[in-house]
Amino acid sequence: MNDIKLALLGSQGAGKSAVLVRFLTRRFIGEYASDTNSLYHKRLSIDGRQLNLEVFDPCSQSSEARCILEEPVDWADGFVVVYNINDRTSFTDAKDILRQIREDRVDHCKGEMEVPVCLVGNKQDLCHARQVLEDEGRGLAQENHCYFQEVSAAESYQDIANLFTQLIRQVMEHLKYRADRRRYSGSKSMAKLINNVFGKRRKSV
Numbered sequence: 001m002n003d004i005k006l007a008l009l010g011s012q013g014a015g016k017s018a019v020l021v022r023f024l025t026r027r028f029i030g031e032y033a034s035d036t037n038s039l040y041h042k043r044l045s046i047d048g049r050q051l052n053l054e055v056f057d058p059c060s061q062s063s064e065a066r067c068i069l070e071e072p073v074d075w076a077d078g079f080v081v082v083y084n085i086n087d088r089t090s091f092t093d094a095k096d097i098l099r100q101i102r103e104d105r106v107d108h109c110k111g112e113m114e115v116p117v118c119l120v121g122n123k124q125d126l127c128h129a130r131q132v133l134e135d136e137g138r139g140l141a142q143e144n145h146c147y148f149q150e151v152s153a154a155e156s157y158q159d160i161a162n163l164f165t166q167l168i169r170q171v172m173e174h175l176k177y178r179a180d181r182r183r184y185s186g187s188k189s190m191a192k193l194i195n196n197v198f199g200k201r202r203k204s205v
């Protein structure tokens, strides 16, 4: 069984918990405790593969985006970055978060494939009060090579289910790529070791 770890990031009130709970339970619950970190578990099957999903929903992060969190960035295999389309500040925070994820991952995983991230513009049902155009969200996602979707946690399950499914597929590919890379560099160093030991020995015989 594959273990997949995701983290939800975004500014306070963007709707992180609402998006996640909609995915996990198909329901919209109006209010959530926002003063604790939560770790959700779910078993699911995607493309015939059984998965053990863990999702970290950290408690509110300040709007200065001092937010993020060394821990989830190291811990998670993929990220869902949520902003509120009616709140430009939350979009600016999302930009900062995407930049921080990229910088952190570049530092830690030189030469590795980029970590899968999904950018989510939430509260689409309130689009009469929109402050962030859909094209701006799409543009930001393109700059950061990530999947993008506007959703309404209040009104719709399907878009949210699709985006989590897409992200989880990308994470599975990413984990496979990392495992293959490790195996390849492991076998290369093993070949080098064998060559060093036996190659030298053969010479002296």
Ligand SMILES: Nc1nc2c(ncn2[C@@H]2O[C@H](COP(=O)(O)OP(=O)(O)OP(=O)(O)O)[C@@H](O)[C@H]2O)c(=O)[nH]1
Binding pocket: 010, 011, 012, 013, 014, 015, 016, 017, 018, 019, 029, 030, 031, 032, 033, 034, 035, 058, 059, 060, 061, 122, 123, 124, 125, 126, 151, 152, 153, 154, 155
């Ligand atoms: N109209 C509407 N309201 C939403 C939607 N999603 C969330 N909300 C509301 O927005 C508020 C904040 O939602 P949360 O899910 O608690 O947001 P959060 O990002 O987890 O917030 P923190 O835990 O404080 O960081 C709540 O009152 C939700 O009911 C949505 O799609 N549409």
